[in-house]
Amino acid sequence: MKIESLETFRQRVGDRPRVLVKITTDSGVSGWSEVYNHGPDLAYLPLLDHLFDQIKGMDPLRPTAVNQFLHQSARFPQGALGTAAIAAIDHALWDIAGKALGVPVYQLLGGAVRDRVRVYAGLYNAPDVAELRDRTADLHERFGFTAFKLSPYRRNLHNTRYGLVVRELGDYFGDVRQHHPEEWEFAFDAHACLWEPHQAVELGAALAPNQPLFLEEPIRPEYIPAWGRIRSDLRVPLATGESLYTTQEFLALLTAGGADIVQPDICVVGGMTQMVKIAAIAEAHYVPVSPHNPMGPLATAANVHFAAATTNFGILEYGTGYQVDDISWCPDPYLPVDGHLELRPDRPGWGIEIDEDALVADDWVSWNRRVPVRPDGATAWM
Incomplete structure (x- = not known):
């Protein structure tokens, strides 16, 4: 062949x-x-x-x-x-x-070490608690989600006093906890918008009383020693990795003690072949792997097989946009049941089908990242 x-x-x-x-x-x-x-x-x-x-x-x-x-x-x-x-x-x-x-791909990786893959819903913003409660209740009823990820920012980060951002986050998370079942979990993704390590520590301090699942990527990824400093001062789990794309970068991060949870993106780091190596490095440092996955059904399928065969897998991000959109080219995506994605042992490869007839039409959409501007006219990270 x-x-x-x-x-x-x-x-x-x-x-x-x-x-x-x-x-x-x-x-x-x-x-x-x-x-x-x-x-x-x-x-x-x-x-x-x-x-x-x-x-x-x-x-x-x-x-x-x-x-x-x-x-x-x-x-x-x-x-x-x-x-x-x-x-x-x-x-x-x-x-x-x-x-x-x-055979399923996970069989080629050594076989499944779990029967299903736990997922959390990426909501990607911080809506008012009443709106959030409606959204989480709907996702729990339809798919069984009990874990969610939000933004920590309740206002424009770049044109306000940072202390207000931190104070509002603490109040917001307390309100979120009060209006949801106590066993549900909430993570917060700071989206690498910060640049000063002490700001990351302050975010963690605001979250700590209500025990978040993790604080994700508060600062830029480039300077690895800063991650070790932040983790030593944080009292909440620190997660990062979506902006790293080589095994050597993950080795440097973990050697520096810079993460409690690593989040490589299987579609960024060179694929399943490299993802398995990163997981082995993380396991040697007693660190779980919770993959970054805001993607579509094919990326999710690859992550399901990785998670099925990986002993130090933690939880998988699951974007909640595309299962309600009409993705005609993938009629049978992995959809959560009871907050998990079930394995498909009777389906070879990724276990999903692609409808090529639906790909005849070019369904392209233009997208560009919007760079924030500070009040003085300088640009900021987003």
Whole structure:
């Protein structure tokens, strides 16, 4: 069996653009993946064509060898776009391997260590508690969610006194706890909007009395020693990793004692092949892996198989936008039942189907990151 062709499809998931990838072998077996939405998404099409030219004719049942080759094919580190493109190829090949051998991908990773995968709902904002209660109640009733992730910011972070941001967060989280079942869990994603480590510590202090599931990515990822300092001063679990994309970066973070939970994105770090390595590094540091996953059904499928076979898996992020949107090209996504995603042992590969007829139409949507502006005209992180 040989890799014969690579096709890309311009689609969307909710309000975000998404490039889908299909790799087909000379025996007619196809594998699917989606590419991470970094922002300059149209750059992926020529990049994927370039990478495919290097691997055409290779054995698709050797995804680890292909992954290693693609990393070695560049003189310098591939960067975020490069590893995301490699991840898309990697995932399509794992899907092919599972289908060709007639088994789910998690069987190729050593078999399942759990029967189902717990998920939390990413809500991505901090609505008033009454509105939040309606949303969480609906998600609990429909899908069984008992864990949720919110923004810690109740006002514009960049044009107000920071002490007010912190005080309002403490009051807000206390109100959230008061109006929800006490066994439900809430995490907070600071979205790397902060730049000063002490501000991260203050956020954690505001959350600590009500025991959050974790505080996610309060500062920029680049300066690893700052993460060790923050974690030593925090009294809540510190989670990060979505902005890191190599095994070496995760090793540096964990060596510095910079995280209680790591959150690599399987579509960013180079795919399943690299994700397994990151999980092993984290396990050696007694750190669970709770993958970043605001993506669509193909990314979620890859994460399900990773989580099924990973002993130090914690909980999986599950974006709540696309299961209510009409994604016609994936008629059977993994949907939560009782707050978990069930494994599909009778389905090979990722265990989901792609309707190619629905991909005939280009369903692309333009998206650009909005950079905040401070009152003095300087730009800020978002």
